[in-house]
Amino acid sequence: MYRKVLPFLVAVLAAAQQPRSDEPGNPVAGDPGAIESGRKTYVGSCAGCHGATGEGGRGPNLRDGRLIRRSSDAQMFRTIQKGIAGTEMPGTNLPDTRIWELVAFVRGLGSPAAFVMHPGDAAKGAEVFAKNGCGACHSIGGQGGTLGPDLSTIGGLRSYEYLREAIVKPGDRVAAGFQKIVAKTKDGRVIEGVVKNYSNYEVQMVDRTGKLYLFRTPELADVKIAVETWMPQDYGKRIGRDEMTDLLAYLSRLSSRPVKLGGGR
Numbered sequence: 001m002y003r004k005v006l007p008f009l010v011a012v013l014a015a016a017q018q019p020r021s022d023e024p025g026n027p028v029a030g031d032p033g034a035i036e037s038g039r040k041t042y043v044g045s046c047a048g049c050h051g052a053t054g055e056g057g058r059g060p061n062l063r064d065g066r067l068i069r070r071s072s073d074a075q076m077f078r079t080i081q082k083g084i085a086g087t088e089m090p091g092t093n094l095p096d097t098r099i100w101e102l103v104a105f106v107r108g109l110g111s112p113a114a115f116v117m118h119p120g121d122a123a124k125g126a127e128v129f130a131k132n133g134c135g136a137c138h139s140i141g142g143q144g145g146t147l148g149p150d151l152s153t154i155g156g157l158r159s160y161e162y163l164r165e166a167i168v169k170p171g172d173r174v175a176a177g178f179q180k181i182v183a184k185t186k187d188g189r190v191i192e193g194v195v196k197n198y199s200n201y202e203v204q205m206v207d208r209t210g211k212l213y214l215f216r217t218p219e220l221a222d223v224k225i226a227v228e229t230w231m232p233q234d235y236g237k238r239i240g241r242d243e244m245t246d247l248l249a250y251l252s253r254l255s256s257r258p259v260k261l262g263g264g265r
């Protein structure tokens with residue numbers, strides 16, 4: 001029995017040592033320093049067409065997992081180096097290492113933050129979170145406010161760049177169910193919060209303390225719903241660069257299942 005299985009196993013193990021094809025893999029895949037360096041190049045050379053979080057613009061969306069998965073690291077390298085003839089996608093004369101850093105960074109755009117290695121100290125990030133009052137509006141593991149989305153598993157849901165943008169440029173996209181509302185009742189109360197649901201007949205909202213209200217429209221003297229966020233606008237200035245890195249490391253690790261960090265796939 002062993003005689004048959006063993007040579008087979010050895011063959012499988014040998015095959016596993018080989019790269020999947022003869023193409024080079026990304027030498028810096030999953031390296032946090034390289035990804036950060038790729039981010040800087042991306043912001044300067046690519047974000048103008050592909051968007052700060054890869055959401056797209058003049059160029060296609062680079063967050064779309066299907067689009068990114070269908071090309072190997074080597075193919076993406078070539079696309080970035082040579083550009084795509086007959087389209088607006090330009091080539092570049094950046095050195096190879098800088099291009100590999102870009103490949104590592106672009107892969108991360110389409111992955112939840114928890115699945116990619118990132119720099120920073122998550123424990124210090126938790127302090128930054130507390131110090132800046134994030135918990136007044138966001139809860140983590142059942143602790144905290146309700147005006148903003150629950151962040152308990154945010155690292156498993158959103159990409160790293162999405163998280164950064166959400167903090168630095170809040171309100172660019174306001175999460176569904178978290179639009180700002182101010183309602184005045186006919187009996188003179190003013191209630192502020194986020195709107196969960198509304199129609200011509202009724203308004204469902206939650207206030208700062210998490211209390212849920214259901215009004216029929218005839219009870220209201222006035223109601224203002226805005227595509228705006230309660231999230232403070234000045235965190236980009238208030239939170240220093242290193243603190244932001246730590247905060248993002250903390251949020252990235254909030255995920256429903258433990259993640260083993262490996263390469264940048």
Ligand code: HEC
Nearest residue numbers: 045046049058059060067076079080084087088089090102
């Ligand atoms: C002037 C606008 C522009 C700039 C700058 C630009 N791109 Fe593009 N990019 C495009 C367009 C347009 C396409 C789609 C081309 C096509 O039709 O196939 C594209 C395609 C791509 C693709 C292939 C997506 C796919 O379909 O597989 C990648 C990857 C990519 N760009 C990465 C980058 C990176 C990284 C940079 C910065 C070094 C960059 N691009 C700079 C416009 C741009």
Ligand code: HEC
Nearest residue numbers: 132133134137147148166170171173174175178229230231
């Ligand atoms: C005054 C309330 C408030 C405070 C304080 C606050 N947020 Fe928010 N936050 C919100 C609201 C409301 C939203 C949802 C609307 C939106 O997308 O902007 C939100 C959205 C977010 C999102 C995006 C969630 C998603 O799934 O789209 C992240 C991440 C986030 N906040 C992180 C933070 C961090 C980190 C801090 C502290 C540095 C913070 N927030 C402080 C109210 C707040």
